[in-house]
Structures are given as structure tokens and as C-alpha cells.
Amino acid sequence: MSEQPIIRRRVVKTGISDSRTNNAKTQSQYQPYKDAAWGFINHWYPALFSHELAEDQVEGIQICGVPIVLRRVNGKVYALKDQCLHRGVRLSEKPMCFNKSTITCWYHGFTFDLESGELVTIVANPDDKLIGTTGLTSYPIHEVNGMIFVFVREDDYPDADVPPLADDLPFRFPENSEIFPHPLWPASPSVLDDNAMNLGMHRTGYGNWRIACENGFDNAHILVHKDNTIVHAMDWVLPLGLLPTADDCIAVVENDTGPKGLMQWMFTDKWKPVMENKVLDLKVEGLKGRFYRTSVVLPGVLMVENWPQEHMTQYEWYVPITDDTHEYWEVLVRVCNTEEEREKNQHRFNVVYKPLCLHGFNDCDLYAREAMQNFYTDGTGWDDEQLVSTDVSPITWRKLASRWNRGIAKPGRGVAGSVKDTSLIFKDTADGHRPGYQVRKIPEE
Amino acid sequence: MNNSMRQVTPNFSDDATRGLSVVPNTHVLDAMTEQEMPIVSEPKRQVTLNFSDGETRVFSVAPGENILDAALEQDMPVLFQCRSGSCSSCICTLKDGDANTLAGASSTLLPSEYGAGQRLLCVSQAETDCSFELPYSSEVGSNAAHEVNVFIDSIERIAINAVRLTVELADDEWMDFRPGQFMQIAVPGVGVVRSYSPSSTQKTLPKMEFLIRLLPDGVMSKYLEEVAAADDVLTLTGPYGAFFLREEHRRSPHIFVAGGTGLSPILSMIDTLHQSSGRKPPMLLSFGSAHAETLFALEDIQLREQWLPTLEARICASNGAVEGQHPGNPVSALRDDDVKDPNTVAYLCGPQPMIDAATSRLLELGVKAENIFAEHFVASN
Structure with a gap:
């Protein structure tokens, strides 16, 4: 018996997934959503605007804890895992490309085919056995109307199962x-x-992507916009909030093909605008009705119709970078059929929409989301939150996202943000660089 | 009663135990009988691997052939990583015979280490028959059965005659398993073991969960009901069994038929499919019990239906079925149009009569015999 080794219990780590046992009592219908701190994987996400990746340019980003390197060759964008399989260096930190079909790791010369990700040679070791037997995961790309979308997938997600981009974008009109x-x-x-x-x-937003995502279609959150400049300058009537008045105030879309998400019947009799609060002697003033409608689809894409003007739509993404950072995308869509219309739209974007809407209006959303982060960051907020009737929107979203996601991203491994207290983070912060989405390149001498 | 704490034979007389027999570690024979005929004129060398747990494996390698390549081809449980003489994962010590570095290869071994007999298998060739000592056990490089300790987290009564046992692997211990496989749990203080399949998956490790049927006077049942408490330590051996989710059929429609605690491995399979990458196959779960009041885990099943759009569950009770439940057994709940795809794969777990009935019904519906996988519980006393 003296040789019996000591048996010890594991040290309990914090975090949602670690602490829960697989038992129905602690689970809810949206447990998969609670587990998705690092995002939903096997979905399409915006990577960069087209103008951010010129011909031959190489950029590195991180989505759902997956580092991704993008390179444009002959106009076409390619994406590979941005983590050399040899020693894990990010290829994008110091781009090295010897031809049009490959990208080379600047450290030891491991060279990968842009299309397939296969290891095709090693600069100073061209006969190594490893060549041809392994490679980096590649990510499908869809570039459209000035945006580059990337399908962020698990290493073993089959090509045949990659859905069209439209399946991960909001409902379209007039089709619907x-x-x-x-x-x-x-x-x-x-x-x-x-x-x-x-x-x-x-x-970059400094909080979990879910907290950010749930803000946009939460019909009680518009209080934060009460005194935004554009609301007053335009004399808009923006209610204090919207209250659900019917069980069917939200339509859930779960068709076999196409996007999965929810549409809110706003400005119908299913949601009542709240224009005053007598207890607080608050009343909404303004003259011009400002009708809009919000919907959200997987993997977390907000659409605000009729916003901020007629014939325009605001799209938003909250692309998970890590479990406590996300890339906040705001895109204003307008169809412009002539060069004149394009120029006019660009000018109006520069002088009105960008400063007054994307910044002035939506900056409030950004700080409101960050204000929630501490409550949820250790996992307790999900259990302690006290919800009210208007939260029907986020709860419906959590349930449908739990059901229709194509995979829950595993916590990042060997990537920026997987450990929160490394000397590199302190060094970068001291040097004035926030944790972010895009890779900072090693400065050339 | 046998007093040994470590019994290897998996069949026992009471509780819900398995009817599947397992012959442990006979790979030595396999390797020798499956030896391929050498193509070159020079005879192959015989290489013996001695693992730290006393296991011995023998395989053959051609002159000039890479020893690691040959070992992997013949399913030897050896560790390796770089395959280029750098990382030293495949390090071992030459005990008998002659083995040296392949022409043109280099190794990171120091001359003194080489002189002391150390070799890196990935850059070595066998000059003669030879034997190596490996600094790790044969379980490390394979999924072979081994013993681990677990702490009890909770024991929850989920039906009149069933409990949910949740445990956690002790610090520094690990056990990988395939969904559907089973482990033997030693009943503390009694000296016998019982076999159970986890309902949890590889992903929830170090936590594991078992759905266990309680039997009157069963030793494990008695232990769980009267003695066991949170933080008690149990000894598990495993994994065992050839009843596991077949990766190669992952994309075909799945039918699961489960009786009683036969649900446990089936839940592990369903959760594994849920967690796997790519499009999920259509799944049908037919789960039943003799009496509606002995059904359990219905909330777990409901949650999975909520999470998995491609899962349909039929809950069956031969007696006392309530609305929404099928009045009958899980086999009679199968319908004529349940098998639309000739590649449908079926997993059956429960009492032998249920498995027999399910097998003939599924064959009748058009499922191929080779796509039906079954394991039965022996619930005797």
C-alpha cells in the first residue's frame, strides 16, 4: 500500500464550460449559445473592405480565435490559417511571397500553396519528408460590392458543406x-x-461578441440614443422604447435553405412605442416619424431597415476575435446605379452618415456594450441577469442561435488572446497598441 | 467473490452489465500473423518494442527501411512528432542487436547519448534483429485500456430505478474513449467491477457522466444508493468495446434504438455528432422503457431536439404511455418510411430481445446488415 500514489482532485478553473457538468438542470435551451464565448464557427464573416487589401497586399486578422492571412493575387483573394505549422509564427507579420501561387513563412521558409494550403516546399530544406504531406487550413472567400467575406471553419469542415454567403446574410427585399x-x-x-x-x-470592441450583438435588436436599448445629435437635428421621433404586445411579435425564420434568424414586427400593433414615462415626467418630442425595423440572422448579423434614410439599410456584425474582443462592423447599403449617385452617396457618407450616425449615434452603443462586459465576463452574468418583457428579443435570438449555429468555436489555442496576461500584451499596451483585429506588421528597418 | 481489485474480464453477474467479451492486448500475435511477405531478397528484421508497462510488441522492418515508418504501418503504439530526427518524441534505448542512423539523416542525439544506446526511431534503420526499450507505456500511444481514478461529483436519482452518476478524472489522469465504448467501475470495498458506458463525450472530459440502472441487491446499486458520496474516489478501467460511433458513416442517416439505460452510450453518440464539424446527418432516436414511470432523461432528449434540427426523438412506454409518447416498445415505434436511404446506419443498445427485434425490423426496412451495430445489456441477478 505504501506505493499507492496520492490521488488529487483537479484544481477547479473558472469559466462557463469548465464549471458546468452536462446536467439538464444547469442547462437551458440556449446553453450552446452560452458556450459560444469564442463565437460560432463554420460561418461567413466580413474580413476586410476590398480597399483594405490591394493587389499583392498581405494582411492578418483573427476571427473566432482563428488567425487568418489574406493575400490578393491577380485580383483574387486567398485566405489561409495564419499560423505556420512549423513553429506557429504568423505569416502576415512580415509577408514573404516569392511567386503568385504561394506564401512563405518569413522565419524558416515553410512555403504554402495559396489555394490549397499545402506545404509545397521549405526554402532551405526542399527535400524534407514533410513536404506534400501536410498544410494549412484554407478558408473560402466571397468578395462582393466592396466587401471581402471569409468562411471561417474548423480544420476538418468539408468543402462540400460550405453554404452560399447569402445563407449568412440578412433577409432580402423585395423577395421577402x-x-x-x-x-x-x-x-x-x-x-x-x-x-x-x-x-x-x-x-475593435472590448467585450464579448454576444453582448455586443444583443444590443442592436433589443427594443429597450434605444434610450441610450435619446439625446444623440442626429435625432434632435433631424427632429426624429425616436420612442423611449418598444414594448411587445403580442405573442407573435417576433417571426423566427428557420427554412431549410437561406438565413436563419428573427424578424421583429416593429411599427405594427405587435410592438407598442413608449412615448412617455409619467413617473419621471419624460416625454418624447420631435415631429418626424422615424420608422425602422430590426432583424438578426446567424452568425450575428443585424439589419436595420430604412435607416438612417429611406432607400438605405444599416448592417452590423460583431465578429468574434477572442472571447473578450470583437470587430464591430457598421455598413450602410445603398444601391447607386450611376457614377453621379455613387459620388453623391460617398460625399453624404463622409460628411453626414459617418460622423453623425456611425460615430455619433453608434458610439453610444459601443460604450453601452462595454459597460455590460464586466457583468458577463466571468460567466456569472448569464445566471444573474434579471430579464423583463422586452428581452423577448435577445432570448429568442439565443434559442435560435443555439439550434442553427454550424459549430461552437473552441477557445483559441496558441493565438493572441488565448492567455490574457502575457508580457507581449503589456508591452504592446505600454507602446500604445490596443489588442485588436488586424496584425501589426514587423516594422522594416 | 473475487477479491482482486483489478479484474479484466468484463462480464459479471448482476447490475446492467455488458454481454460483450473483450480480449485484452493480443496485439503481439496480430503483428506477427499479419506480417507481410518481404518483397526484397534480403530478409526482414524483427524489431521488438518493450514498453514501460511491460507490454511487448513485435514487428518487422526491411533493411534500410525507416523503423518508425514500419512501426506506424503495423499499428505500433509509438510516439512521434517531427519524423525528422529533431523533436526526440520517438526516443528509445537499443537493448539488443544493431540499429543505426539512416543514410542522409541527422539526429539531435549527442554522441554520448548515441553511445549509450539511445536512438530516434524516425531516423533509424535495423541492421539486425533488435529490441528497444521505450520510456512510456503502451497505452500512451494508443487507446488501449488502462486504469484511472475519478472523483464522484454527484449521484442523482433520475427514475425509480436509475441514477445519473457524474465524476471527474483525478488530477494528472486521463482517459480518451470513443462514443459508445464502456468502462469498468470497481465497486469500492467489494472487489468486483461493473461495466457502464458514459453518456458524456470526449469533449466534456475530465468530467464524465453515466446513466446507471439500479437493480435490487446489485452490489453497485447498493453502493450508489447507500454508500457513495461526493468526493469519493472510484477506479475505472477502459475504454473497452467495439460498439462505437463509426466515423466513416458520419454523413449517413442514423437510427438509434435504446432501451432503458442503453440510452447512455446513445446520448454520447448523438452529442458527438452534434459537436462534430460539417453538416449533421438526419437522426432518429427511439427510446423506451417498460413503464412510463421508469423513463428518464426526457429533458436531456428534449434539449437535444431543440439544439439539433435534424434529430427526431420518439419516446416509448409499453405501459402507461402518456400523450406524445408511443404506446409500445422502441422497435414498434419504427415506421415503414423511416429508412429512405440505403446507407442508413443503426446503433442499438438495450436488452437482447430488443436488439433481436430491432435488427430484424431494420433489415426488413432496408438497412444493410453491416450497417447495424448493437450492444446488449445483461441485466441479471
């Missing part, structure tokens, strides 16, 4: 005008429409 009528505004343009101009911006 019958199902979702819009008597108060014209058919909303889509990112995919012919001649659609997709103007916008993306920046």
Missing part, C-alpha cells in the same frame, strides 16, 4: 416583401444587390 411587408418604407437594399454601395467602418 410579402412575408415581411413594409408599408412605411421602400424595399430595403442588400449588400448583395447589383450596384450596392457598401460604405462603412470597422473597429
Whole structure:
């Protein structure tokens, strides 16, 4: 018996997935959503605007804990895992390309085929056995109307199962005008429409992607916009909030093909706008009705129809980078059929929409989401939150996202943000660089 | 009663145990009988691997052939990584015979280490028959059965005659398993083991969950009901069994037929399919019990239906079925149009009569015999 080794219990780590046992009592219908701190994988996400990746340019990004390197060759964009299989270096940190069909790791010369990701040679070791037997995961790309989308997948996700981009984008109009009528505004343009101009911006938000995502279609959150400049300058009537008045206030879309998501019947009798609060002696003023409608589809794409003007749609993505950072995308879509229309739209974007809407209006959303982050960051917020009737929207979203996601991203391994207290983070912060979405290149001498 | 704490034979007389027999570790014979005929004129060398757990494996390698390549081809449980003489994962010590570095290869071994007999298998060739000592056990490089300790997290009564046992692997211990496989749990203080399949998956490790049927006077049942408490330590051996989810059929429609706690391995399979990458196959689960009141885990099944759009569950009770349940057994719940695809694969787990009935019904519906996998519980006393 003296040789009996000591048996110890594991040290309990914090975090949702670690602490839960697979038992029905602690699970809910949206447990998979609670588990998706690092995002839903095997979905299409925006990677960069087209103008951010010129011919021959190489850029690195991170989505769902997956580092991805993008290179444009002869106009076509390629994407591979941005983590050399040899020692894990990010290829994008110091781009090295010797020809049009490959990308080479700048450290030891491991060279990968852009299309397939296969290891085709090693610069100083061309006969190594490893060549031809392994490679980097490749990611399908779809570039449309000024945006580059990437299908972020698990290493073993089959090519044959990659769905069309449209399956991960909001409902389109006029195709859905019958199902979702819009008597108060014209058919909303889509990112995919012919001649659609997709103007916008993306920046890093410091919080979990789910917290960010749930803000946009939460009908009680519009209080944060009460005193935004554009609301007052335009004399818009923006209610204090919208209250659900019917069981069918939200339509859930789960067709076999196409996007999976929810549409809210706003500005119908299913949601009541709240214009005053007598207890607080608050009343909404303003003259011009500002009708809009929000919907959300997997993997977390917000559409605000008829916003901020007629014939325009605002799209938003909250692309998970890590479990506590996301890339916040705001895109304003407008179909412009002539060069004159394009120029006019670009000018109006520069002088009105970008400063007053994407910044002035949506900056409030950004800080409101960050204000929620501490409550949810250790996992306790999901259990302690006290929800009210207007939260029907986020709860419906959590349930349908739990059911229709194509995979839950595993916590990042060997990537930026998988460990939160490394000296590199402190060094970068001290040097004035926030944790972010895009790889900073090693400066050339 | 046998007093040994470590019994290897998996069949026992009471509780819900398995009827499947397992012959442990006979790979030595396999390797020798499956030896291929040498193509070159020079005879092959025989290489013996001695693992730290006392296991011995023998395989053959041609002159000038890479020893690691030959070992892997013949399913030897050896560790390796770089395959180029650098990382030293495949390090071992030459005990008998002659083995040296392949022409043109280099190794990171120091001359003194080489002189002491150390070799890297990935850059070595056998000059003669030879034997090596490996610094790790044969279980490390394979999924072979081994013993681990677990701590009890909870024991929850989920039906009149069933409990849910959740455990956690002890610090520094690990056990990989395939969904559907089973482990033997030693009943503390009694000296016998019982076999159970986890309902949890590889992904929830180090936590594991078992659905266990309680039998009057069963030793494990008695232990779980009267003695066991949170933080008690149990000894598990495994994994065992050839009843596991077949990766090669992952994309075909699945039919699961489960009786009683036969649901346990089936839940592990369904969750594994859920967690796997790519499009999920259509799944039909037919689960039943003799009496509606002995059904359990219905909430777990409901949740999985919510999470998995491609899963349909039929809950069956031969007696006392309530609305929404099928009045009958899980085999009679199968319908004529349940098999639309000739590649449909079926997994059956429960009492032998259920398996027999399900097998003939599924064959009748057009499922190929080779696509029906079954394991039965022996619930005797």
C-alpha cells in the first residue's frame, strides 16, 4: 500500500464550460449559445473592405480565435490559417511571397500553396519528408460590392458543406416583401444587390461578441440614443422604447435553405412605442416619424431597415476575435446605379452618415456594450441577469442561435488572446497598441 | 467473490452489465500473423518494442527501411512528432542487436547519448534483429485500456430505478474513449467491477457522466444508493468495446434504438455528432422503457431536439404511455418510411430481445446488415 500514489482532485478553473457538468438542470435551451464565448464557427464573416487589401497586399486578422492571412493575387483573394505549422509564427507579420501561387513563412521558409494550403516546399530544406504531406487550413472567400467575406471553419469542415454567403446574410427585399411587408418604407437594399454601395467602418470592441450583438435588436436599448445629435437635428421621433404586445411579435425564420434568424414586427400593433414615462415626467418630442425595423440572422448579423434614410439599410456584425474582443462592423447599403449617385452617396457618407450616425449615434452603443462586459465576463452574468418583457428579443435570438449555429468555436489555442496576461500584451499596451483585429506588421528597418 | 481489485474480464453477474467479451492486448500475435511477405531478397528484421508497462510488441522492418515508418504501418503504439530526427518524441534505448542512423539523416542525439544506446526511431534503420526499450507505456500511444481514478461529483436519482452518476478524472489522469465504448467501475470495498458506458463525450472530459440502472441487491446499486458520496474516489478501467460511433458513416442517416439505460452510450453518440464539424446527418432516436414511470432523461432528449434540427426523438412506454409518447416498445415505434436511404446506419443498445427485434425490423426496412451495430445489456441477478 505504501506505493499507492496520492490521488488529487483537479484544481477547479473558472469559466462557463469548465464549471458546468452536462446536467439538464444547469442547462437551458440556449446553453450552446452560452458556450459560444469564442463565437460560432463554420460561418461567413466580413474580413476586410476590398480597399483594405490591394493587389499583392498581405494582411492578418483573427476571427473566432482563428488567425487568418489574406493575400490578393491577380485580383483574387486567398485566405489561409495564419499560423505556420512549423513553429506557429504568423505569416502576415512580415509577408514573404516569392511567386503568385504561394506564401512563405518569413522565419524558416515553410512555403504554402495559396489555394490549397499545402506545404509545397521549405526554402532551405526542399527535400524534407514533410513536404506534400501536410498544410494549412484554407478558408473560402466571397468578395462582393466592396466587401471581402471569409468562411471561417474548423480544420476538418468539408468543402462540400460550405453554404452560399447569402445563407449568412440578412433577409432580402423585395423577395421577402410579402412575408415581411413594409408599408412605411421602400424595399430595403442588400449588400448583395447589383450596384450596392457598401460604405462603412470597422473597429475593435472590448467585450464579448454576444453582448455586443444583443444590443442592436433589443427594443429597450434605444434610450441610450435619446439625446444623440442626429435625432434632435433631424427632429426624429425616436420612442423611449418598444414594448411587445403580442405573442407573435417576433417571426423566427428557420427554412431549410437561406438565413436563419428573427424578424421583429416593429411599427405594427405587435410592438407598442413608449412615448412617455409619467413617473419621471419624460416625454418624447420631435415631429418626424422615424420608422425602422430590426432583424438578426446567424452568425450575428443585424439589419436595420430604412435607416438612417429611406432607400438605405444599416448592417452590423460583431465578429468574434477572442472571447473578450470583437470587430464591430457598421455598413450602410445603398444601391447607386450611376457614377453621379455613387459620388453623391460617398460625399453624404463622409460628411453626414459617418460622423453623425456611425460615430455619433453608434458610439453610444459601443460604450453601452462595454459597460455590460464586466457583468458577463466571468460567466456569472448569464445566471444573474434579471430579464423583463422586452428581452423577448435577445432570448429568442439565443434559442435560435443555439439550434442553427454550424459549430461552437473552441477557445483559441496558441493565438493572441488565448492567455490574457502575457508580457507581449503589456508591452504592446505600454507602446500604445490596443489588442485588436488586424496584425501589426514587423516594422522594416 | 473475487477479491482482486483489478479484474479484466468484463462480464459479471448482476447490475446492467455488458454481454460483450473483450480480449485484452493480443496485439503481439496480430503483428506477427499479419506480417507481410518481404518483397526484397534480403530478409526482414524483427524489431521488438518493450514498453514501460511491460507490454511487448513485435514487428518487422526491411533493411534500410525507416523503423518508425514500419512501426506506424503495423499499428505500433509509438510516439512521434517531427519524423525528422529533431523533436526526440520517438526516443528509445537499443537493448539488443544493431540499429543505426539512416543514410542522409541527422539526429539531435549527442554522441554520448548515441553511445549509450539511445536512438530516434524516425531516423533509424535495423541492421539486425533488435529490441528497444521505450520510456512510456503502451497505452500512451494508443487507446488501449488502462486504469484511472475519478472523483464522484454527484449521484442523482433520475427514475425509480436509475441514477445519473457524474465524476471527474483525478488530477494528472486521463482517459480518451470513443462514443459508445464502456468502462469498468470497481465497486469500492467489494472487489468486483461493473461495466457502464458514459453518456458524456470526449469533449466534456475530465468530467464524465453515466446513466446507471439500479437493480435490487446489485452490489453497485447498493453502493450508489447507500454508500457513495461526493468526493469519493472510484477506479475505472477502459475504454473497452467495439460498439462505437463509426466515423466513416458520419454523413449517413442514423437510427438509434435504446432501451432503458442503453440510452447512455446513445446520448454520447448523438452529442458527438452534434459537436462534430460539417453538416449533421438526419437522426432518429427511439427510446423506451417498460413503464412510463421508469423513463428518464426526457429533458436531456428534449434539449437535444431543440439544439439539433435534424434529430427526431420518439419516446416509448409499453405501459402507461402518456400523450406524445408511443404506446409500445422502441422497435414498434419504427415506421415503414423511416429508412429512405440505403446507407442508413443503426446503433442499438438495450436488452437482447430488443436488439433481436430491432435488427430484424431494420433489415426488413432496408438497412444493410453491416450497417447495424448493437450492444446488449445483461441485466441479471
